[in-house]
Amino acid sequence: MTIAFSKKLSRRNFLLASxxxxxxGSVAMMGSRYRAxxxxxxxxxxxxxxxxxxxxxxxxxxxxxxxxARVRNGVIEKLDPNPHFLxxxxxxxxxxxxxxxxxxxxxxIKYPMIRTGERGDGKFRQASWEEALDxxxxxxxxxxxxxxxxxxxxxxxxxxxxxxxxxxxxCYGSPNTLxxxxxxLASNIQGFGATYGxxxxxxxxxxDYLIMxxxxxxxxxxxxxxxxxxxxxxxxxxxxxxxxxxTKTAAKATEWFPIRAxxxxxxxxxxxxxxxxxxxxxxxxxxxxxxGFDELKTHIEQYTPEWAEAECDIPAADIRRxxxxxxxxxxxxxxxxxxxxSFFDNDTQMRRAMAILNGVIGNWDQPGGMVPNSSIVLExxxxxxxxxxxxxxxxxxxxxxxxSEKDGSWKYFRDRVIEGKPYPVKGMMIYKQxxxxxxxNRQKTLEMMEQMEFICTIDITMNDTAYYSxxxxxxxxxxxxxxxxxxxxxxxxxxxxxxxxxxxxYESKPNLWIIQQLSKRLDDEIYASFDFxxxxxxxxxxxxxxxxxxxxKEKGVFYEKxxxxxxxxxxxxxxxxxxxxEIYSEKYAQKGLDPLPVYxxxxxxxxxRYRLILGRNAYLTHGTTAxxxxxxxxxxxNSLWLNAGEARKRGxxxxxxxxxxxxxxxxxxxxxxxxxxxxxxxxxSHGFGVITSGQxxxxxxxxxxxxxxxxxxxxxxxxxxxxxTFVEIxxx
Amino acid sequence: MKTKRFxxxxxxxxxxxxxxxxxxxxxxxxxxxxxxxxxxWVAEGPLRGKFPDLGQSxxxxxxxxxxxxxxxHVCPTGATRVNRDGIVLVDDHKCIGCKxxxxxxxxxxxxxxxxxxxxxxxxxxxxxxYRGRQPACVETCPTKVRVFGDxxxxxxxxxxxxxxxxxxxxxxxMGTDPFLFYII
Numbered sequence: 001m002t003i004a005f006s007k008k009l010s011r012r013n014f015l016l017a018s019x020x021x022x023x024x025g026s027v028a029m030m031g032s033r034y035r036a037x038x039x040x041x042x043x044x045x046x047x048x049x050x051x052x053x054x055x056x057x058x059x060x061x062x063x064x065x066x067x068x069a070r071v072r073n074g075v076i077e078k079l080d081p082n083p084h085f086l087x088x089x090x091x092x093x094x095x096x097x098x099x100x101x102x103x104x105x106x107x108x109i110k111y112p113m114i115r116t117g118e119r120g121d122g123k124f125r126q127a128s129w130e131e132a133l134d135x136x137x138x139x140x141x142x143x144x145x146x147x148x149x150x151x152x153x154x155x156x157x158x159x160x161x162x163x164x165x166x167x168x169x170x171c172y173g174s175p176n177t178l179x180x181x182x183x184x185l186a187s188n189i190q191g192f193g194a195t196y197g198x199x200x201x202x203x204x205x206x207x208d209y210l211i212m213x214x215x216x217x218x219x220x221x222x223x224x225x226x227x228x229x230x231x232x233x234x235x236x237x238x239x240x241x242x243x244x245x246x247t248k249t250a251a252k253a254t255e256w257f258p259i260r261a262x263x264x265x266x267x268x269x270x271x272x273x274x275x276x277x278x279x280x281x282x283x284x285x286x287x288x289x290x291x292g293f294d295e296l297k298t299h300i301e302q303y304t305p306e307w308a309e310a311e312c313d314i315p316a317a318d319i320r321r322x323x324x325x326x327x328x329x330x331x332x333x334x335x336x337x338x339x340x341x342s343f344f345d346n347d348t349q350m351r352r353a354m355a356i357l358n359g360v361i362g363n364w365d366q367p368g369g370m371v372p373n374s375s376i377v378l379e380x381x382x383x384x385x386x387x388x389x390x391x392x393x394x395x396x397x398x399x400x401x402x403x404s405e406k407d408g409s410w411k412y413f414r415d416r417v418i419e420g421k422p423y424p425v426k427g428m429m430i431y432k433q434x435x436x437x438x439x440x441n442r443q444k445t446l447e448m449m450e451q452m453e454f455i456c457t458i459d460i461t462m463n464d465t466a467y468y469s470x471x472x473x474x475x476x477x478x479x480x481x482x483x484x485x486x487x488x489x490x491x492x493x494x495x496x497x498x499x500x501x502x503x504x505x506y507e508s509k510p511n512l513w514i515i516q517q518l519s520k521r522l523d524d525e526i527y528a529s530f531d532f533x534x535x536x537x538x539x540x541x542x543x544x545x546x547x548x549x550x551x552x553k554e555k556g557v558f559y560e561k562x563x564x565x566x567x568x569x570x571x572x573x574x575x576x577x578x579x580x581x582e583i584y585s586e587k588y589a590q591k592g593l594d595p596l597p598v599y600x601x602x603x604x605x606x607x608x609r610y611r612l613i614l615g616r617n618a619y620l621t622h623g624t625t626a627x628x629x630x631x632x633x634x635x636x637x638n639s640l641w642l643n644a645g646e647a648r649k650r651g652x653x654x655x656x657x658x659x660x661x662x663x664x665x666x667x668x669x670x671x672x673x674x675x676x677x678x679x680x681x682x683x684x685s686h687g688f689g690v691i692t693s694g695q696x697x698x699x700x701x702x703x704x705x706x707x708x709x710x711x712x713x714x715x716x717x718x719x720x721x722x723x724x725t726f727v728e729i730x731x732x
Numbered sequence: 733m734k735t736k737r738f739x740x741x742x743x744x745x746x747x748x749x750x751x752x753x754x755x756x757x758x759x760x761x762x763x764x765x766x767x768x769x770x771x772x773w774v775a776e777g778p779l780r781g782k783f784p785d786l787g788q789s790x791x792x793x794x795x796x797x798x799x800x801x802x803x804x805h806v807c808p809t810g811a812t813r814v815n816r817d818g819i820v821l822v823d824d825h826k827c828i829g830c831k832x833x834x835x836x837x838x839x840x841x842x843x844x845x846x847x848x849x850x851x852x853x854x855x856x857x858x859x860x861x862y863r864g865r866q867p868a869c870v871e872t873c874p875t876k877v878r879v880f881g882d883x884x885x886x887x888x889x890x891x892x893x894x895x896x897x898x899x900x901x902x903x904x905x906m907g908t909d910p911f912l913f914y915i916i
Contacts, residue, residue, distance in 0.1 A: 077759075078759055078760055078868075079759075080868075080871060080872070081871060081872055083871075089874070091752070091872060091873060091874040091875075091876075092752060092756070092872045093750055093752045093872075093874055094750055094751045094752045094754065094755040096752070096872075097752060097755040097756045097759055097872060098755050098759075100759060218748035218749075218750070219748070219750075221750065221874070226748070226874060227874050227875055230746050230748070230875045231875075246779075246783075246786045246788070248748050248749055248790070249748075250786070251787065251788040251789070251790070252748060256784075256786070257784075258783070258784045618748070618749070618750035618751065618752075619750075619751060629765055630755045630758060630759070630765070631755075633758075633765055633766065633767055634751050634754070634755070643783065644783070645783070674779075675779055675781075675782055675783040675786060676779065676783075676786065677783075678783075678784075679783075
C-alpha cells in the first residue's frame with residue numbers, strides 16, 4: 001500500500017501564519033495574565049475573531065480526555081469537559097482545566113533559538129526558522145558522516161504528533177529512538193504480555209473487589225479507572241489498597257495496608273498460595289485456559305501468608321482473609337496492575353505474579369475482570385524509509401532481556417553513550433521529552449548531554465532539557481494544532497480528534513511542519529515520507545469511515561459501543577506461544593529467567609537512612625505542568641514527607657528546610673511531618689528543583705527527585721527501578 | 733414565571749480532592765491567581781487516628797447561598813443582594829470594598845478581588861445556569877460530587893436526593909439557613 005494521494009499537493013504551507021498585531025478591542029476581553037502578555041509586545045496572529053466552541057482532546061497528560069474549547073474573540077476563554085466523551089466520563093480534571101496556561105504562559109518558547117553561551121548558561125539568541133532549520137539539518141548531515149546515522153539518538157515521548165518524529169528518525173536512518181516506556185510501563189507490559197500475550201485492562205466499573213498495590217488512582221488519575229473506582233454499585237465494591245503512604249486513594253479505600261516497600265510480590269504470592277492450596281481457584285478455567293498450573297502448585301507452597309507477614313508487615317490473617325474474599329468475588333475481582341514505572345529490580349516478575357493471580361481466579365475477559373483491549377482501526381499511512389549501509393544496530397542492543405526495539409532502555413542507553421561503547425552517539429534530537437527531569441540520576445543525563453556535539457529540542461517551554469540544548473524549536477501547543485486522528489484502545493475504545501482552537505501563537509509550528517522542513521533540507525527521499533498536509537493525512541486515516549468523520553464533527557468523539565463485550569477470546573488462541581495463559585513461562589525458562597515468579601527481598605534500609613519513594617498527585621503530570629500558573633497555585637513546591645514519630649525522634653520540625661542526601665546528590669526542601677507515611681520511608685513529589693531559569697514559577701524552589709534517585713534497573717524490561725535509593729536527612 | 737430555589741447537594745464521600753472544581757471555577761469566573769483568591773475550595777478534613785490506622789475526608793465548599801444572609805445584612809451599600817431564585821450576588825459597581833461581608837460570612841466564602849475592586853463569591857455560575865448549563869464546578873467534577881438544581885421542582889435531582897438521603901448543612905447553629913446540603 002502507498003500513500004493514497006498525489007504528490008502534486010506537496011509544499012503547501014500548512015498553517016503557515018504571517019504575523020499581525022492584535023487589536024486593542026480583543027485585548028480588553030482577556031484576563032489580566034493575557035493582557036500582560038499582549039503588553040509585552042509579543043506579536044501573534046488572531047485572524048479568527050469569531051466565537052467558536054471547538055471539540056478537541058486534552059494534552060495535559062496521557063489520558064486524552066474530551067474537551068470543548070470555548071473560543072471568544074479569538075481567545076480560548078475556557079476548556080470544558082466534552083459530555084459525550086465516554087472514556088473520560090464527561091469530566092475534566094484540574095490539569096485539563098489549567099491547559100489554558102499552556103498556551104498563554106509567558107514561559108513558552110516563542111521563536112527558534114540558538115545557543116550563544118556555554119551549555120547550561122541559558123544564553124540564547126532569537127533565530128529565524130530558516131537559520132535554525134538549516135543549522136539542525138547541517139548538523140544531522142555532519143553527524144551522519146562522522147559517526148554513521150546511528151550517531152544521533154532521537155528522544156521522544158507520547159503525543160499525537162510523536163509518530164512523525166519517530167518516523168523521521170527511521171527515515172533519517174538512526175536505529176536509536178529512545179522513548180519513555182523504560183521510565184514507565186515497560187515492565188508492566190512485559191509481565192502481563194508474557195502471561196496473556198497482551199496487557200489487558202481491568203474492568204474497574206464492574207468489579208466488586210479491587211486490590212490496588214501502589215496504584216494511587218485518586219491522585220494518579222487514569223480515565224476511566226479513577227472515576228469508576230468510586231462508582232461501586234450500592235456499596236458492594238471493596239477496595240483494598242497497599243501503599244507505604246496514606247494517599248487520597250487510601251482515604252477512599254475500604255482497607256489500607258502500609259505495606260513494606262518492595263514486598264508487593266510476597267503479598268501476591270501468599271494470596272495465590274491461599275487460593276491454590278485451599279482450592280479456591282477457577283478449576284475449569286485453569287484447566288481449559290492456562291498452562292503450568294501444576295508447576296505453580298509446587299512453586300507456591302513456600303509462600304505462605306505467615307512467611308509473607310514478615311516480608312510485608314501485613315498480618316497473615318489479613319492476607320488469608322483477603323485471598324478468600326478475592327476468590328469469592330471472582331470473576332468480578334481484579335488485582336489492579338497499575339500504570340507506572342518499576343519501583344524495584346524484580347518488577348517484571350512482580351507483574352507476572354499479578355497476572356498469574358488474576359489468571360487463577362478466572363477473571364480473564366469477564367465482567368469485572370481483566371479484559372483484553374479492543375480498538376477501532378484507522379487507515380494507516382505507509383512510508384518508505386530509505387536504506388543506508390553500514391548503520392550498526394541499536395546502541396543498547398543485547399542489554400535488557402526483552403528490549404523494545406522502538407523504545408529502548410534509558411538506563412542502558414545512557415550508560416553506553418557515556419562509555420562511548422560500542423560506538424559513539426554524539427547527536428541528540430529531542431521531542432517533547434524532558435530527560436533531565438524524568439530520568440533518575442540527573443548528573444548522568446547531564447554527562448550524556450555534555451558529551452554530545454549537537455542537541456536540538458522541539459518543545460513548548462524552556463524546561464531543563466531545552467535549556468541544555470544548542471537549538472530550540474518552538475512547537476505549537478495541543479490547543480493550536482490540527483493533529484492526526486487518534487484511536488484509543490480499551491474496554492470501550494474511542495476515536496478522538498484534536499482541532500486547532502486558535503492559530504499557533506508567536507512563531508510556533510506544529511511538529512509535522514518542523515519535520516517536513518528538516519526532511520526537505522536533508523533529502524528528497526526522506527521528505528517523500530512527509531509529503532502531505534495534516535488535512536490529507538486525517539482524510540486518509542478516515543477513508544471509508546464517513547461515520548467517524550460525522551461523529552467527530554457532531555460530538556467530538558466516536559465509539560461503536562457503550563457497553564463492553566466480554567468473552568470474545570474464549571475458544572480462541574491467545575497471543576502467547578502456547579495460545580493459553582502462561583502461568584509457567586517456557587519462554588522465560590529458555591532465556592534463563594525464572595519461569596515462575598521468585599520472590600527476592602529488597603535490600604535492607606541502612607541504619608539512620610530512609611527509603612526514598614515516589615508517587616503522583618492530581619495536580620501535576622510528571623515534570624511537565626509544575627510551572628503552570630493555575631497548578632502552581634495548588635502546589636507551589638514539593639516537600640519531604642517524614643513520619644511524625646521519626647521526626648520527633650530526630651528532633652525535626654514540620655516546615656523546616658532539610659538537606660536530603662543520597663549516594664548521588666543533596667537537595668534541600670521543606671519537611672512535611674505526617675502520620676501518613678511508614679517510618680522507614682520518605683516521599684517527595686516529582687517535577688520540582690529544576691535547573692532552568694526559563695520556568696519562572698519554579699526557579700530556586702524545593703528539590704529534584706531526579707537528582708537523588710539512583711539509576712537502578714529492572715533487567716528483563718530495561719525499566720528504571722525507582723525505589724532502591726536510600727537517603728539521609730539533616731537540618732539544612 | 734415561577735421562581736426557583738437553586739441549591740446544591742454534595743456527596744463528599746466521592747471527593748478525591750483533585751481540585752478540578754477549584755481550577756474550573758477560577759477560569760470560568762476569572763478569579764485572580766493566588767491561593768487567597770477563590771470562589772470554591774476543597775477542605776482536607778483532619779487526619780483521624782495514628783499510623784497505621786488512619787482516615788481522612790475531603791469536603792468541597794463554596795458560598796452556601798443562605799436564605800438568612802449575614803453578608804447581605806451587613807452590606808452598607810446594598811451591593812450584596814439575593815435574586816428571586818435564591819442566589820446571593822454582589823454588584824461590582826455598588827461594592828465599596830469595605831469587606832464587612834467577608835467578616836460576616838461564617839463560611840469564609842468571600843474574597844476581595846483586586847482586579848475588579850469588589851468582593852467576589854460563588855454565584856452558582858449565573859452566567860451559565862440561566863442558559864441551561866451546569867455550574868463549572870459541577871460540570872467538571874470527575875466523580876460528580878456536586879449536584880445542582882431547583883428545590884422548588886420536586887422532580888429535580890436535588891429534590892430527589894434530599895428525600896432519599898440523610899444530609900447536613902454546615903454550621904446550622906449560625907442560623908444562616910444554607911442551601912448547600914451534604915449527604916451523610
